[in-house]
Amino acid sequence: MDEFAIINRYFTGLGPQLPEVLEAQGDDCALLQIKHGELLALSVDTSVANRHFPLQADPWAIGWRCLAIALSDLAAMAARPLGFTLAITLPDADEAWLTEFSRGLRALADEAACPLIGGDTTRGPLSMSVQVHGAVKSQHHWRRSGARAGDKIVLLGPLGLASLGLKSMLDNPAKALNRKDWNRAETAYMLPRPLVIEALRLAQGVSISAAIDVSDGLLADLQHLLASSAVAAEIDLKRLPIQPELIEALGAEAALKASLQGGDDYALLMTLAEKDFELARSLCPDLVSIGRCVAGAGIRTLEGKVLDPQGFNHFLN
């Protein structure tokens, strides 16, 4: 099966048809039409076998996951998905693998209304780079840099579960083979849900001063947001939602550490004015307040203890 056969069989008509996509695949470039007053937001994420997912993992989940982690960046800017490209490197043209991979990819492409609009297929060690493209209204997009002292820090989505799921798969690699066997933590690692729809709902109803998606760990990504905004944070550890699976597997102390530092959660971390919090909660009931921005730099607990933002970093781990 050659490159063109692979594209035709597995990667054609993947995701919905959007009016902004004038040309998808088939020509030298894809063509997007951006409306006046809208900006194009784009972000790329690479997933490498045995680094970001087990080589033997359920291919349906690999397909879902590689798109999910890229869509999470659109969520962090409250951008409406327009399409994605897939640059996939395959060791061989395994039809059973490609069928399941493209099904998982398609399931999320349909759910997030984000069609495949282009890509490249090459041979080599298994990896995929997914670039997502979204539209945001000029001057109304979320940035990392808008948090101000006094703003509430709010969180949407579970923390730490993905790091527990990763540990479980590293301990027992056979676990990765079939997504039907996965517990909630393993599912959190391999099948993260990008919070695109939730972000769009919040963006339409309430003013979010800054936002970032939590991929490197809560403290690490909070630190990125704080540094961009030139403020500090006070975190109320008692309000941090600790997942029961973490306490059961790790005990209370390590569960807190996993919640603060575990990577791959793809939760959304945002700041907003205190007066807007109840409105935001009415739009997203799962939103929790975990602290507030204060003048200065760094992250402290309410009690004044410094929290060191050491998260996941590909070149240190």
Next chain:
Amino acid sequence: MDEFAIINRYFTGLGPQLPEVLEAQGDDCALLQIKHGELLALSVDTSVANRHFPLQADPWAIGWRCLAIALSDLAAMAARPLGFTLAITLPDADEAWLTEFSRGLRALADEAACPLIGGDTTRGPLSMSVQVHGAVKSQHHWRRSGARAGDKIVLLGPLGLASLGLKSMLDNPAKALNRKDWNRAETAYMLPRPLVIEALRLAQGVSISAAIDVSDGLLADLQHLLASSAVAAEIDLKRLPIQPELIEALGAEAALKASLQGGDDYALLMTLAEKDFELARSLCPDLVSIGRCVAGAGIRTLEGKVLDPQGFNHFLN
């Protein structure tokens, strides 16, 4: 050196500042502003070590090449470059390698006026996916599908040299180490020149009915253009420019075959009305006419011999 240090040291401020780029790197997504009446063209190409370039090749050239092959797709649509993303997977953080790689990338980013606007840095087997973004005027972009019977088929750029350069490096891998030792064929393979400026000049002055860049071999890419346009081609083999290096290295017959089927040239293949040819030549003196479009399907010589479009295909080679 961690991921952020790599980005800061090697991949910051790479290429010119363009007014369309509102946000480059640093936030969750890059942001582009597209003017009313313009379309965004985008294309991605992956380069895998030891598949698309020798692992030991001069890193300056690897940096140039991975951007060049993607920019060639913008040239094929006469799109003005707006920026590119780089998703790079590195086996380790080798500072000497990264310095040279980023210098080669920067040289072409400056020459093509195409800044780096985002990316991802991961660890794994060496490869890079470059996605380019360009602006084209609505309704005035080049497509593969516009060729009509009677149109001239014209070519810009040398053919076959790159395949000779690749063969030379496969025969003598030490050759790849230093770009200062390369002959014209080796340079053609490792340092292709994307014809972005030439395409923009042609697009402004003359109506091009269809275009494609020649990356898989002349016959293979011509066949893509013909199939999209639903026409056939008659090629005048006597007019095909055969590079003297090819004849010297391979003899006349194999030189013709390399010119017809050799990959990685990144020449531009276009069609246009016969009446526009002299105007096009005045804009691009190196343009050569190699045949014309006729009703039907497939590729024949003037003498009626069928030419089989078997070019480079990653999953067959």
